[in-house]
Amino acid sequence: MAKPFLSVEQLTQQFPDGAGGTLTVFEKATFGVEKGEFVCILGHSGCGKSTIMNILAGLAEPTSGVVKMDGYEVSGPSLDRGVVFQNYSLLPWLSALKNVTFGVSARYKDWSKPQVEKHARKYLSMVGLDGDVVHRKPSQLSGGMRQRVSIARAFANQPKLLLLDEPFGALDALTRGTIQEELVKVWSQTEQTVFMITHDIDEAILLADRILLMTNGPLARVAESVDITIPRPRNRTEIVEHPNYYAIRNHLVQFLGQRSKDLAGQAADGSEHRPETVHIDKTTEHQTAPAEVAPVVPPLRAVND
Amino acid sequence: MIGKYDLRSTMLSVLILVVGLLIWHVTTFVPDTGPIAVDLSPEQQEALLSQNMAADDIAYYASQGVAFPQLDQIAGLGLSREMIDMAGGIQALGISVPDENSAPAPGSLFPSPAQIGTELWATITDPFYVAGTNDMGYGIQIGYSLLRVLIGYTLAAAVAIPLGFLIGMSPLAYKALDPYIQVLKPISPLAWMPIALFTIGDSELSSIFVIFICSVWPMLTNTAFGVASVRGDWINVARTHELSTIKTALTVILPAAAPTIITGMRISIGIAWLVIVAAEMLVGGTGIGYVVWNEWNGLRLDRMIVAILLIGVMGMLLDAAFARLQRAVAYVE
Numbered sequence: 132m133a134k135p136f137l138s139v140e141q142l143t144q145q146f147p148d149g150a151g152g153t154l155t156v157f158e159k160a161t162f163g164v165e166k167g168e169f170v171c172i173l174g175h176s177g178c179g180k181s182t183i184m185n186i187l188a189g190l191a192e193p194t195s196g197v198v199k200m201d202g203y204e205v206s207g208p209s210l211d212r213g214v215v216f217q218n219y220s221l222l223p224w225l226s227a228l229k230n231v232t233f234g235v236s237a238r239y240k241d242w243s244k245p246q247v248e249k250h251a252r253k254y255l256s257m258v259g260l261d262g263d264v265v266h267r268k269p270s271q272l273s274g275g276m277r278q279r280v281s282i283a284r285a286f287a288n289q290p291k292l293l294l295l296d297e298p299f300g301a302l303d304a305l306t307r308g309t310i311q312e313e314l315v316k317v318w319s320q321t322e323q324t325v326f327m328i329t330h331d332i333d334e335a336i337l338l339a340d341r342i343l344l345m346t347n348g349p350l351a352r353v354a355e356s357v358d359i360t361i362p363r364p365r366n367r368t369e370i371v372e373h374p375n376y377y378a379i380r381n382h383l384v385q386f387l388g389q390r391s392k393d394l395a396g397q398a399a400d401g402s403e404h405r406p407e408t409v410h411i412d413k414t415t416e417h418q419t420a421p422a423e424v425a426p427v428v429p430p431l432r433a434v435n436d
Numbered sequence: 437m438i439g440k441y442d443l444r445s446t447m448l449s450v451l452i453l454v455v456g457l458l459i460w461h462v463t464t465f466v467p468d469t470g471p472i473a474v475d476l477s478p479e480q481q482e483a484l485l486s487q488n489m490a491a492d493d494i495a496y497y498a499s500q501g502v503a504f505p506q507l508d509q510i511a512g513l514g515l516s517r518e519m520i521d522m523a524g525g526i527q528a529l530g531i532s533v534p535d536e537n538s539a540p541a542p543g544s545l546f547p548s549p550a551q552i553g554t555e556l557w558a559t560i561t562d563p564f565y566v567a568g569t570n571d572m573g574y575g576i577q578i579g580y581s582l583l584r585v586l587i588g589y590t591l592a593a594a595v596a597i598p599l600g601f602l603i604g605m606s607p608l609a610y611k612a613l614d615p616y617i618q619v620l621k622p623i624s625p626l627a628w629m630p631i632a633l634f635t636i637g638d639s640e641l642s643s644i645f646v647i648f649i650c651s652v653w654p655m656l657t658n659t660a661f662g663v664a665s666v667r668g669d670w671i672n673v674a675r676t677h678e679l680s681t682i683k684t685a686l687t688v689i690l691p692a693a694a695p696t697i698i699t700g701m702r703i704s705i706g707i708a709w710l711v712i713v714a715a716e717m718l719v720g721g722t723g724i725g726y727v728v729w730n731e732w733n734g735l736r737l738d739r740m741i742v743a744i745l746l747i748g749v750m751g752m753l754l755d756a757a758f759a760r761l762q763r764a765v766a767y768v769e
Binding site for chain 1: 669675677765767769
């Protein structure tokens with residue numbers, strides 16, 4: 132089997148626990164992401180999602196294990212891996228446009244100024260920011276607009292891999308919906324490989340090709356890889372009608388509600404932790420969903436313990 | 437809203453000024469009563485006339501407060517009033533008027549607002565005259581002070597800001613240099629003066645050194661603090677964009693820390709302007725601080741007060757310039 136585009140191999144992260152010992156966040160996590168794929172990672176707080184993200188971004192060093200992208204080992208941050216931070220991380224003294232050109236001119240050093248600006252404006256208009264709005268400072272923009280600028284900045288750099296760290300976590304539900312659609316639009320136009328952290332099951336189903344499920348920490352692991360068998364283009368009002376939607380959703384809810392706890396804290400017995408592939412498809416007769424996936428009634432507050 | 441407050445605050449300011457000037461005027465006002473005339477008895481009058489003193493002269497000197505014993509002396513000289521005036525007046529001839537009868541000074545020794553106003557006007561209308569080493573226009577003297585401040589301050593900024601960047605970016609440098617900063621910072625700038633005079637020798641360079649040493653600390657500590665507290669997210673943005681250290685420092689850290697750095701620079705220029713006056717009093721020669729001391733020694737309180745007023749105005753202008761700079765680099769998170 133050929134190596135995937137992004138290959139995470141035997142990744143282990145340990146921190147000192149403050150009492151002289153070590154705290155293992157996750158151990159020997161192994162998974163891959165294909166080129167052009169949109170992958171979401173779901174898990175409870177503290178399971179090490181953000182740590183994985185920081186390692187992929189090159190902002191943090193794993194205790195052991197390697198991340199390979201396009202066959203090369205990841206070491207340190209790179210323009211090939213764009214990051215959209217949860218708190219936008221726009222530079223507040225620069226206008227929205229300048230925040231994007233800041234990135235573009237770092238990526239394409241030999242471009243002329245008008246070329247850089249044209250490119251930046253193109254990506255800003257992709258996320259729905261046109262006209263005079265782009266000359267506003269981040270403080271004069273709403274939270275949703277700021278995150279749009281942040282997404283435009285990341286996409287404009289055309290990185291090989293785009294990392295999104297809970298990009299919609301701080302936004303209200305309505306704004307979130309709009310920007311999710313814009314994100315999918317931009318993604319489909321650019322054919323980026325996207326790796327995204329989220330807490331939101333519906334968001335993950337709407338956006339992702341595949342969802343990685345993490346068990347609770349410490350000693351968390353990427354336990355399952357769930358294929359989202361709902362054809363694109365997806366629409367938030369229509370996907371709920373799709374026969375696979377609730378099947379997948381129930382599986383995710385059940386995992387996060389119960390099995391993430393049951394599977395937690397299992398030390399790796401020397402072998403690597405590779406996620407089990409789950410393929411749920413009600414539209415075809417042969418489904419390869421694991422036997423333990425029992426039809427569950429969706430609890431009202433599934434994600435909360 | 438703001439316009440309304442502007443008007444009212446301006447009116448209040450003017451009112452405070454008027455009241456202040458009024459109090460000043462009243463406390464320094466002494467009515468010009470003139471000398472207290474002496475009443476001569478007919479016998480005394482007779483005695484003076486008998487010594488061939490003119491009646492007009494007797495009446496004049498009596499009105500100037502000259503008492504009988506002195507009038508008797510004048511009569512004894514046998515000189516007319518014209519001749520006495522030609523000789524330089526009665527004081528010149530060794531005849532003194534009793535203190536209690538002499539004219540009080542026109543106003544108190546402390547200058548009145550009107551006198552200050554006149555002197556201020558003279559200074560403003562001719563700020564750059566040169567009439568000798570100790571008599572130059574205040575414009576020139578302020579120029580000397582400003583030049584010293586500017587040189588010392590610029591040198592301080594050239595040292596403090598890069599060093600502050602280093603300390604702010606490197607915890608190692610911070611820990612290594614912190615004890616020195618903590619010990620050197622609280623030393624009064626003027627305490628450096630003897631060391632400077634001894635080692636540098638030249639008084640001009642010594643005062644520049646004192647300005648340097650007092651300007652360095654606020655800029656250094658503020659720059660270090662500003663740089664160290666730049667948000668990690670912004671540094672991560674720079675890192676994910678593969679910016680070099682220099683580029684990160686210039687395009688991310690500098691604008692992020694600029695408000696804090698400018699605040700330090702503003703504090704520094706204020707201290708530098710405070711210190712230059714004291715330093716110039718010590719070393720003498722030129723400068724507005726020296727002027728204050730020189731006018732005090734010459735008991736020209738009116739000119740001294742004008743100089744003090746100008747020190748205040750200049751300090752205000754320097755501060756306003758940095759306030760403007762501060763607004764230019766400010767940002768809202």
